[in-house]
Amino acid sequence: MRRGLKNRHLQMIALGGAIGTGLFYGSTAAISMAGPAVTVSYLLGGIVIFLIMRMLGEMAVEEPVSGSFAYYASKYWGSFPGFLAGWNYWFNYVIVSMAELSVVGVYINYWFPAFPEWLSALICLVVITGLNLVTVRLYGELEFWMALIKIAAIVGMIVLGGYLLMTVPAGGASGVENLWAHGGFFPHGADGMWLSLAVVMFSFGGIELIGITAGEAHDPDRTIPAAINQVIWRILIFYVGTMLVLMALWPWNEVGREASPFVQIFSNVGIPAAAHILNFVVLTAAVSVYNSAIYSNSRMLYGLAKDGDAPAFLTTLSGHGVPVYGILVSSGITLIVVAANYFFPGEVFMYFLAVATAAAVIDWVMIAVTHLKFRQYIEREGKTTKFRAIGCPILNWVCLLFLAAVIVMMARIEGMRLAIVIMPVWLAAIYVAYRVRGAK
Template identity: 65%
Template structure:
């Protein structure tokens, strides 16, 4: 079972692609649509929720970055878990990451249907989802550079729009809406800064963590980055200030210009607010942006799922035929299988329109927590294996190993908090069954390997 990095993947991702992929992972439906749910739970204190979650995510990204810079391979933390922790952790983290991004992709496709309804209320969600699924899959099958270009422009649109919205929001705060200054009092006059107490604040952390799901994609790109030792540290170090500007900045301004308790769940809060304060053009432009954001994360989902399946096949943890690449170095079969599975989202939107997003979100949080926990523990094992050589690491995790333990405790708290949210409880019950399914899959794989070995000895 070869663990070596195959040479046929192409290093076609430039620095600008990696920077924007990092941004694309951090700005998606969690901010544009999921923020409505967090605002309902925490009120204006949501800004602190994003700071707390952002610090933990930054630490986890540094742990992944430490390993990715030392060994830049495709498949990322599944490869490291396999090498430094053991066969089953490698099997589990690879398949779980793939499953997680399938669920995230489904959530993004669901959000696409909601956003298209802003212009075309008569178009069913499942129709929009199907159209964009076909388009994005075709782009990913072209070559890695095409994916990088798509993501670059998707992210440029998102970043420009959020910065524009922040500037417009600041202007509205100080010049007023319809001649009336908004002031900062909206942050505390509707029940205080913590309207639902500290409990509401803690519960909001669960949805906040969904917003950051997929940010580990930076590590997956290491195998196709032109200069991973330079581009990956730069992308990871910028994660923290991006979270502060894009999440904390945008949401703070939004809640200053509009009462937090009037934000609904029938679309993006950003679009709703600008249309309600009488700026329909801003609302229409923003709807283009939130649609772009959802497509961007879906684009990244198809990309990373194809690579993770490819990596699993190379390890021997998935059928070997999935490891085939086309002439352009694209894992064709991995992409097609992943894309076909996200069709389930199209079916779910057809069967239960309107309820799909929160169900998918809860399962995605659980799968993301497993991913992050495996990165933290693998990083501890990686350091142990390095021994004194760890001193020579170029991109070290700050505060190791204490920051590893702190991040693990935070993730355990997230799972405990999910028990207290009705729409998320079921996902926690699914967790042990999902790990059992992976364990049985691993055992079946081992049994097939020993049978094949016995057969070759007999021959």
């Protein structure tokens, strides 16, 4: 593996991994549950994820290795937790890949209504897989520019939205009063806000990719802390600021699921050019997150194989230091989404979102617990770390309680209950595989 990722790459990889379909498309479901109070959901979720990222960051700075998440679980917690962490993270990003690809066709259909959704997913999969097979530097550059497009668009949207709100004539559909005029800021009460967290947390999946990049990060002692500290406040501004502007521009209860709410709202307020630009942006966002998913999946398989938890052929690197078989295996399994979109066009996104969220919660739980074990080890050895997490161990337990509440909320949402059934089956399958492989 080669340290070809610079600080600007890590910054954009973190932003790119977390700004995607969850915000641009999945936020519709969260808005329907919480109304304007969804901004509170994003704020709470963002704070918790920042704390978890500081936990991962403390470990990653001390030991910047590829596939770091599973490595730390194995070293500081035990053989099975490491096995579970690695395979669950891989599973999570396979499902995230499917979720992102499942809506590519929705965006393409905005321009070409007759174009098959399954074909859009297939074309995206083939192109991005091919680019990832070249070099890690090309991946970093590709993700840098795609993330930059998303960020520029969000900033531009907030600025344009703010301008429209200041210049809208009295009595128009747009206005800050939309934040409370349609049932209040909490139209479904605090319960609706808590329920929306089950959808909102999907949006934050991907930030932990900073830890996975540690093995290929240039000067990890400096770049990893900078990436974690700088990226979280930007994401909170983007998420909370974006939601406030969108729901002020148009009544929250009139946003449907036919397209991205970003595209719908700017089309409704009479700016078709902005709607087309934003549709291009949300398409880029989905491709960007899929690009990050392919990267993280292949590196996690590489780390698992090096640790003896996956077939040895997955450690094979190309001449450019790319884990080629890890990329091909992950992409091959992701082809399932093409078949799903062929047989059930427009119906599979929420199911993928639910399963991906449940898998992400398992990842975050394991980071928090592994960090507790890591700090116990550090204290026993009388060592100090370079990038300490905040409020350990109390905030570790607060984060764990918050994540347990997210699972409870998922169980209350009809479209997400499937994940509550699937995840125990998946965890049992991992345990059986671990026993068959033989405990180390």
